[in-house]
Amino acid sequence: MLFLLDLFKKYSYNIYEMEKEIVKTFKVKLNISPENREKLDKTLFEYNNLLNYLSSIAWDKKITNKVKLHHLTYYPAREKFNLPAQFVCSARDVVCDRMRAIIKRKRKSKPQFKKPFLRYDVRTITFKEGYCSLSTSFGRIKTKIIPYDYLNQHKDWTLTNTPTLIKRNKDFYLCLHFKKTVVLKEPSILIGVDLGIKNISVTSDNKFFSGGYLTYKSNHFFRLRKALQAKGTPSAKRVLKRISGREKRFKLDYLHQKSKELVQYVSELQNPCIVFEKLQGIREQKSKGRKMNRKLSTWTFRKFQELVTYKANQIGVPVAFVDARYTSQKCSRCGNILKSQRTGNTFKCKACGFELNADLNGARNIRKNFTEGQAPQVGLSVNQPLSSAFVTTS
Numbered sequence: 163m164l165f166l167l168d169l170f171k172k173y174s175y176n177i178y179e180m181e182k183e184i185v186k187t188f189k190v191k192l193n194i195s196p197e198n199r200e201k202l203d204k205t206l207f208e209y210n211n212l213l214n215y216l217s218s219i220a221w222d223k224k225i226t227n228k229v230k231l232h233h234l235t236y237y238p239a240r241e242k243f244n245l246p247a248q249f250v251c252s253a254r255d256v257v258c259d260r261m262r263a264i265i266k267r268k269r270k271s272k273p274q275f276k277k278p279f280l281r282y283d284v285r286t287i288t289f290k291e292g293y294c295s296l297s298t299s300f301g302r303i304k305t306k307i308i309p310y311d312y313l314n315q316h317k318d319w320t321l322t323n324t325p326t327l328i329k330r331n332k333d334f335y336l337c338l339h340f341k342k343t344v345v346l347k348e349p350s351i352l353i354g355v356d357l358g359i360k361n362i363s364v365t366s367d368n369k370f371f372s373g374g375y376l377t378y379k380s381n382h383f384f385r386l387r388k389a390l391q392a393k394g395t396p397s398a399k400r401v402l403k404r405i406s407g408r409e410k411r412f413k414l415d416y417l418h419q420k421s422k423e424l425v426q427y428v429s430e431l432q433n434p435c436i437v438f439e440k441l442q443g444i445r446e447q448k449s450k451g452r453k454m455n456r457k458l459s460t461w462t463f464r465k466f467q468e469l470v471t472y473k474a475n476q477i478g479v480p481v482a483f484v485d486a487r488y489t490s491q492k493c494s495r496c497g498n499i500l501k502s503q504r505t506g507n508t509f510k511c512k513a514c515g516f517e518l519n520a521d522l523n524g525a526r527n528i529r530k531n532f533t534e535g536q537a538p539q540v541g542l543s544v545n546q547p548l549s550s551a552f553v554t555t556s
């Protein structure tokens with residue numbers, strides 16, 4: 163398909179050098195002896211205090227620069243806290259990173275560290291044959307990593323220099339961050355994908371993925387929440403909190419599964435490129451009632467796109483985002499735009515009489531928006547290279 167190649171060239175997508183760095187976090191449980199557990203606990207406790215100490219100083223003086231904070235705090239911190247020098251440096255980096263993020267988001271209060279964690283680096287942690295050796299305030303400890311197999315399976319990934327130690331429900335975990343550079347394959351087929359409620363995704367080449375179960379479960383959780391909120395008792399509030407966690411986990415699992423199905427389908431085509439519409443708020447939100455808004459959660463769709471992009475990029479499939487304008491109102495055959503052409507699940511063009519499933523019509527429009535060259539205008543600021551229309555989310 164020559165036209166597609168020309169199209170990519172026209173918009174300066176450098177398809178021959180489409181490299182993406184993808185990252186992945188994996189949580190491994192550590193097998194810690196009771197004696198070492200105490201050492202880690204104490205170290206985490208000290209480190210957490212140090213973070214809050216540094217955060218107060220950085221916030222008062224509005225410091226985001228690592229060198230500046232270092233000069234101001236290194237010696238007092240060494241004296242005040244029973245921690246190795248490298249942890250003082252690592253905590254300083256964490257606080258500076260957090261300060262930058264907080265200033266960027268215009269937050270009005272200093273960074274606070276509640277849940278204990280510790281950022282390691284190449285000097286404070288080493289790995290060897292299923293074991294890792296961790297620095298603590300009481301010297302190094304050696305611990306077994308479970309499961310080690312996972313690390314073996316990811317030999318083509320690079321372990322980044324900053325594993326993080328966390329403690330959840332009395333267990334210690336190491337969050338390992340992996341990265342890998344993938345080369346995206348030069349696409350020859352464009353697959354427009356429309357997202358919706360009845361069908362979580364529909365491709366422009368007529369493949370439907372039902373989203374019915376998600377709606378069903380969402381309604382179930384919604385009714386449960388309503389009933390518990392009406393009760394308002396302390397025990398109802400506790401249950402409410404538990405349920406909201408359960409709902410989140412369900413949704414995420416579901417989206418993982420559905421994004422996997424879509425990527426699996428697309429991967430069987432020859433050199434595909436997935437095209438999504440760019441979610442800005444959510445289209446048509448204003449005209450829909452509250453019940454609809456609940457179903458059309460932007461979070462859900464955004465997460466879905468994020469997961470698909472991530473999974474697709476991993477196997478070298480590029481993902482592009484295009485302008486969503488008129489995708490649901492336009493006739494995918496003749497291009498006639500009219501609001502009233504959609505009734506329920508059916509799209510019927512008032513100009514040419516073309517009739518099609520509304521979601522499928524949407525998916526074909528998304529594909530068309532790309533080939534008709536709307537892609538480069540979308541969501542890109544003036545100085546950004548056009549190739550960044552390929553978005554990777556990790």
Ligand SMILES: [Zn+2]
Nearest residue numbers: 493496511514
């Ligand atoms: Zn038409």
